[in-house]
Amino acid sequence: MSTSRKRARDADRTATCDVLDAAFAEGQLDGVEHRERTAAAIRARTVGELHDLVEDLQAAPRPGPPPPMPPERVHRRRPGRLLALLVVGVSLAVVVVGLSWQSERGAVRAGPSADPDDVPARVVGPVNLHSEEGWRRLVGDLQDSQGSALVHRVLLYPGYAVLELPVPGEPARSRSYTYRGGLGSSNSASSHDPQEPPVDLAAIDPRPLLALLAGVDRSVNVRDVTTRYLSLEDDGDGDGPVAAIHASNEFNESGYLSARPDGSIVGVWPYEPG
Structure with missing residues (x-):
């Protein structure tokens, strides 16, 4: 095959x-x-x-079976050499901790007038963005680095988010960022329909949407969910922001629902066995 x-x-x-x-x-x-x-x-x-x-994307790694793991090899070390390696390891750990502390201490928080291309990624730990704490942290980081939590669109995965942020003074443009516990630099800009207003994440109580996200497997009839994510944007229809909440599993069974930020359901598209 x-x-x-x-x-x-x-x-x-x-x-x-x-x-x-x-x-x-x-x-x-x-x-x-x-x-x-x-x-x-x-x-x-x-x-x-x-x-x-x-296939048509630049520098796109191709999914496929992983390479075979090399056979495990057992090394016997003399006690003296083991002690030396242990001392070196401890020294390196101290250096790494010191550098991390200095990086976090020295991280620059750009204000709203800063060039968005110059915003550095902060040295921070992992965060679960499918939790209220993770949502609040994302909002706080956006406010600190951009001056607001306005987004044209957000894709929210458990460990990271993809964001389209407005360009100040240019309603027909947006910039794309990837958030992984800290907002990194943007390396792309794209056009945006000015009729689609930005969404203020700071004005949204995340709990209704996160509750729907946690139970989306039952709502869309997908068992043993392995992937779930939320997208949120305002399509300019006058009814405000709408979220699409997706779920899928390794058996190619998938479904999604759409809802308003207050948790009211707009529509459900469940998995239906053939």
Whole structure:
């Protein structure tokens, strides 16, 4: 069987979604393309389908089976050498801790007038963005670095988020960022429909949406969920922001629902067994 016809694993689908997120953040894909390809990646059955979704992207790693692990080798060290290595390890640990402390102490928090391209990533620990604490931290970091928590669109995964942020004074443009416990520098800009207003994350109580996200598996009839994420934007229809909450598993079963920030359901598209 050729590699392209091999069944895709959930790890392959996740890797492909990561590639698509990076391409979106870099400006290779616009918001519509990113949404369509991400949905296709979640539904993909074979490695070949996943290849097709990233084949035209620059420097896109190809999902596939991992290389074989080298055989485990046992090394016997003399006590003197082991002690020396232990001393070196402790010294390196002290240096790393010191550098991390200095980096976090010296992190620059740019104000609203700062160039968005010059905002450095902060040295911070991991955060669960599917929790209220993670949401509040994302909002706080946006306010600290950008002067507000306004976004044109946010894709919220457990460990990271992809953000489209407004460009001050230019309502027809946006900048893409990836947030991983700290906001990094933007390396792409794209056009934006000025009729679609930004969403103020600071004005949203995240608890209703996070509750829907936690129970989306039951809402859309998907068992053994391995991937779930939330997207939030205002499509300019006059009814305010709307979230799309997706769930899928390794059996290519997927579904999603849409809801307002207060938790009221707009629509449900459950998985329906063939």
